[in-house]
Amino acid sequence: MSKGRLLDGVSPIEGISPTDSLDTLFLKSGSSTAHSPQSLRAKPWPARPQQLCKGIRGWRWWDSALDVVVVMLPIPFFVLAAAVIFVNGKIVDQEQFTILNHSIKGATTLFPICFAAITGRAAIKFATWKLEQGTTIGVLEQLMGSRTVASALTTQVQLRSFNVIGLLMIFVWSLSPLGAQSILHILYTPVLPTSTASSVAYMNSRQQSYSDPRPSSSFPGQWFNSLAIEMGSMLIAPTEVKISSMDINGNVKIPCQSSLLASGTPDSEGWVQTALMNATSNGSLVWSSLFGIPIELGTKLGNTTFSIESTYIELSCNNKTVESLEPDGQNGPRINFTYVSVAGPYFSAEDPDPLDPWIIGYRGVDITTYNDTDGSAYVFPLFCPDCLSSNFANKTIEAGTIAFQEFEGLDNANATTVFCNPYQRYVESEVSCMKTAATQQCQVTAQRDSVLPHMPPEITYLSFPLVALGLSALLPNVTPIHDATNEVQNYLVYDPLDPLTIMGEDNSVLTSGGSTPKFLSDVALSDIETRLGQILNAFVYGSTWNASIFLLGESIDNLQGHEFGGKNASFVPATRADIVAMIQNQTAAFTVPAVLRTQAQVYVCNFAWLGVFLFSTVVMLIGAITGVVFSRKTIVPDYLGYVSSLAKESPWIRMPDVGVNMDGMDKARLVKEVKVRLGDVSYVYGGYSEIGRLAFARLEETTKVKKGKLYV
Template structure:
């Protein structure tokens, strides 16, 4: 049989050997002869046989292997293995799941690879799936398949090609549905590779003990033993007080002071009806300084500033509730309006020395109860013991022993005095603080559940404290003329508490340098005065505790305690401030505290905080991972199937090429070469000029075909074709 085929091929070659050299039409039609594709002339197709260099003229078997085919095989294998990259990318994402990103060079490389996924994946997908569809179609064609199936598979070289072929076929088949599903994996796989690996914040929670400035009785006594009675003076206190007043408005109205200490909001302005079942108020946005109890906050030790934190603080602050102002036109008549307690005699020289306002109180202070005291001294001693929680039942019969202390303030204004009386109390609160790294603020606040001391008494019950406080606060600024920065703050918290103008002092200038506090609403004035009192009082207790860089050795701040019981931690076990008078326990307390190392800034209360370290980690999205693995596996196995079927298929590769239209084409007169693949055939026929036109141009009805030769008639609108 093979010999017969070889002889037939050789005979055909001999018969056409004479006119293989070129393509040329026969000029003009031949009259009296019937049209024939080998000898009919003008406007009917005719061409000489074409001789092609290197054209196979001898019969040969199909699919001969050579080094070129082996090279193509290597390329096909490499292409089929390309989806493994995405499978490995998925595995890498799994290994990086919940691993920290910091210092992870492998993670950075994987992240870079995922960014390339949406670009690379569709290219790899189209290259493998498109080629595999052609290989599978060839195999099915060799075995016998429906033309529609082959057409759909050959058209599935892209997403749109797959959709378009369904529309043009005007039918939806099982093969078409599967092809649509297959090509939908191309964009999905690209997106899956992009969204496969993400980063997220991973909070790590730890508990830590924190120490903070106690505002309980022990804190006041620390100030008594250092500033008020210890002889260390108020120079540092005045400097910090001035810095607080002159801080920018954003600091004075912000949740932290200038040194980063968290400020305690004032409980009084909050609406009592808005607390929850446990008494918690949500702190609203505070836009003015009087929304806080003080211009300075509570220093906290032990909290890492590079982490978030949540903790609670117990605090106590002074609250002032003032009566309406009394305007005294002449300061010389001041003694007619109130009886001074600390200023005697009441003269301009004593009350307004180096200042434009004075502070006074209606009751004396005490250093403790001991025998031989007058009734007024006994009353003052009872008030002092009540501040520490030691309540004397007999004191209830004495109104002066239980009433609020009155604070009297007189402010100069152009020779007149604005006089106001304020009742002082102490508010005990518990605050919840949230910190984002170094930025902290109180989020919720309520009345203290642990400090049940009477609220009518403050640290000003001690003689040395009230004396030092009333004398030093008005003289914190050595003024020349005009109102002090303290008064200017009380007049307007939003302006810089100072004034500078040109010209010699005269009545007109003095009217500018002084502020008239009677113009301030009394409720607003009460809140501002509370801020001033607490700011100066807190600074006088521990002035070295506010400027930062505090020792981080928590044991330096004394034993763990709450503010309400801070005194008891420095007393013997059988002695407490509640069952012993101040006069008896003070020496014990002072001796114990005096043993603290030098440089300890304050007595510390204790709280437990939740420290949150935020770490950026890699997070594998397992939904997208599953999609990527599925799509990559489909590509791999489809490509592998196409490769295997290509090796099994014997038919030449003739689907999807223009050259395929030259096989057994009667209008292209070339030697037969059916064993050649389409691309190999195209390489040999690269210089052959062809045209789609009318190969029956001389007939009434034309015929459209691909052919060679100059006499192929061009296609015309309106002409009929078959």
């Protein structure tokens, strides 16, 4: 057979005769045994025909392991989504944020890789199942050609097949870049206002008082000295301090509820807003005491909101008399024992002195002898209204009366007496504190009547003997008379917001030549009851047990572990029921729940992008399950997409007709070292030099194709 001629019976279009084996062709063409296809049989091919058994029972362990891995691949992405949902709204923790940030970046990189591996495998498995069931070449080309995002689109365009399968493949593959990009947008950390649970400790203003004028008591010689200094400082404090929502020591002032009700309307729960922004600028808010309630915020910075329980004495001054003074003996100083004296009717610990500018006394029911009928005055103190038996809560008691008497000069002068009824008010105040690294500013933002149990308002601290007697004996000594000036009296008769007049104006008894002092008779009753009430409450707060917290600005933490007569301070957040019990037990300080609002970095989940991410991950999981399901439903081995499958069907590379259960990869391992080429095989037939035959064949049986030559 001459070279350049085709074998008999073989045309360049029809291919090799089906009766010719590759061995025969080689022998016919005079090929040497060195090029024999026997090398294809050197690997351990199955020795005989086999049954198709790729079902569940015949599955190999490594295929099962691969199925498990494929199904598990989407799980970390679900875990990441769950972690983002979990931290949503929480304050950023730097260590936690670092882990999340690295996880998000890693997931962005891995998502398209995992998606492509899972979706591509699912497409092959489904195509193999369709091939086993019988389908069109177009469907197989759509499935096998859609192995990437770009190929999913170009395959449909090239095939002109925009059917359901084509559109579905485009949609599924578009989720690969979309899902990867969505990961970058599912979490961000802006600086936002945030609220967290906190707690605040504050002083119990309903503790027992130890006001006692007797020399045997420690109060006059020890505690009162600090009280006098502190009260004197408050009386002459700058205007900014007096209108401020806090006192000199940073304690929060409690407003008089009557002043709030005069300008505000309670809501459905009884709360009245204080409108402190306006109150601070014009001083319209009336404070109940010179002293505020000590609070302990701790080290937490931000805006803290909480509620505190407190009590104060509110005066209702309804009468004022002016009487001429009678001389005490011939040419003696004028003095008045008609109202305030040791003998009453308004009891004082001491009789008035001729040089006293003023004196104060009290008349009322002695709560310690309430069941007696003689109405006699004070016997023994019982500390505070909350110290009484609960039986007193239902009793009707007549309100007491305070008589504050001012003496106007030594000769030809008058005595002005103001009569006020004291009432014990129990309020609950909502407090807002803004704390920075350098400052702390607190203010009452709303107030209402206390809903906790308490005694009738007619029972006040003055209803206890030594409290009232201590007040009458010690209050005049808060600011000693010097240069004819008395700050307590001046606070009442002059503008309390002007410290210069309080410190510099003469008192009513000793006047400088040519000066015209202002007298109590010139002051409205409403102003007297406000100013005198502030002084009385400051004295009562300063006479309570653990008053050093009020007076010296000490930390409430110092009360822990020390029982100064009352109970220790409580540093466990208390419920309303707990506070009721602690008030009865005279606990020194309470700790209550609070809400801390700060500007902080907060985790914010973008749920729109998270939805895209989760949907893409769900599709990935469905793809993984689809690949497993159709792989198990298919009996025939994996055939599509392998070069070994192409080689098996090539008439120029004959493989053994065995191994039906071997998939494309199994066969690829057996023939991976065989060299092949898509080239010209016409020389096998001694072919025409003008026309070549293009075929997929072994390298040694082909020649390279040439540009410009004709091929079939």
